[in-house]
Amino acid sequence: MEEFDSGDYHDKFSSFYTYIRTIGKGSFGKVVKAIDKYTGITCAVKIIKKSSYSDEVLSALRFESEILSSLDHPNIVKFLHVRESDNRIFIGMEYIRGGNLSDLIQNKTISESKAAKIMTGIFRAVEYLHNRGIVHRDLKPANILISNPKDLTTVKVADFGLCTQLGIFSRTDEKCGTVIYMAPELAAGKNYNKEVDIWSCGIIMFKLLCKGKHPLYRQKDTKDSYFAKLQNPKWVFPKNFSPLAQNLFLKLMKIPPIERYTAGQVLAHPWILQKNIAIPLTYLEKMRQLDSDMKLRGFVYSLLFASLIYPSN
Known part of the structure; x- marks a missing residue:
């Protein structure tokens, strides 16, 4: 059999991999746990059906693999290979056993010290990407993988299907990503830059400290009503949100993108460093x-x- 069959892939094999199980859905494709027949390595494989997407989108997906292959950072999931058959593209990545951040935060209390460790790992990855002119554009808990529950600074950023590289050939006005993690300028379809990732990180930080609760989005919200909230957000902090945490959060969530902290500034913030100091007025x-x-x-x-x-x- 040349490639994975359609469906759940149970008891199906390809010339590239032995299927183990489906582990999730990334942007543009299902992600499965499989054994690489060439190396014997267990890996995570994103499977993209070519007939489901335009040539432009498929080019973007191949670009994702090019970007991933150029990255080497402990907080970014490792790229292994890209392969193609007549009908599908396969992007192989390292398999992370610990699940993702979305599983960790649902209805669970996470201490500020643990949350700070997680955000440290995320911002180290973001700083690395931004220094290379790469914007992820879809940072959210489901795309943050936990590689070692005993050392939360080792979380890994995954799913680069919507990333872009800043430059004269890249578009930075297209609306993409997950709505409730979008920065205001991205939601409005305006020109944007790497600051959109900083906003998304702010939402992740809030959810970490608030048992998965979003700072703005409510179940009754429509897409339009949520976008309206983004234009003039009202932040309400629970009692367990320390002054230092509030200070950092507000630095991440400035409406003018130019006023938001950079990843480098975040990594020097006392909340990230867990230094209990007075905040300058x-x-x-x-x-x-x-x-x-x-x-x-x-x-x-x-x-x-x-x-x-x-x-x-």
């Missing part, structure tokens, strides 16, 4: 504090003045 916060101090001072002066005029016997 912003100008507005300083003015509010000064106003509060002035009111208190005025109240004290009025009491002193009253005591002088009406001394007690």
Whole structure:
């Protein structure tokens, strides 16, 4: 048999792989666990049916494999090979045993120290990608794989099916990705840059600290109502969200993309480093504090003045 048959692939084989089981669905294709017949290595294989996509999309998928083959970072899933038959494209990647972040966060309390370790791994990968002019465009918990539950800084970013490389031939105005992780400029179809990944990371961070709850999206939301929220988001933090965590989150979620933290800045933030330090007040916060101090001072002066005029016997 030349390639995987359609369906669930049970008891089906190809000239390339021995099928074990289906482990998920990535952008553009089903992902299976299989044994590479040439090397004997267990791998994750994304299977793309050519007839389901245009030539332009298939070119983009081949581009994904080119990008993956050029990457070498401990927090990015390792690319193994790309193979083709008459009807399908197979992208082979290292198999990660620990599942993904989506499984980890559902209705589970994750401490800030654990969340910081996970975000450290994610931002190390993002910094590496951005330094090479690569924008992932679909960062979300399902695309973050857990390689070692005992060392959460070793999480790996996966599924580069929607990534793009910044340059004169790349489009950065096409709307793509998962709606509830999209930055406002991406959702609006405006020109965008690597800052869209930073926004997505902010959503992931919030969900880590809030048992999988999204900071904006609610079940009753339509696509349009959610996009409307993106234009003027109202952030509400639960009590377990520390001031340092809030400070970092707000740096990631600035509406003007240019004001968002870079991945490098994030990695130097005290929350990521788990350093318990006081956060410098912003100008507005300083003015509010000064106003509060002035009111208190005025109240004290009025009491002193009253005591002088009406001394007690």
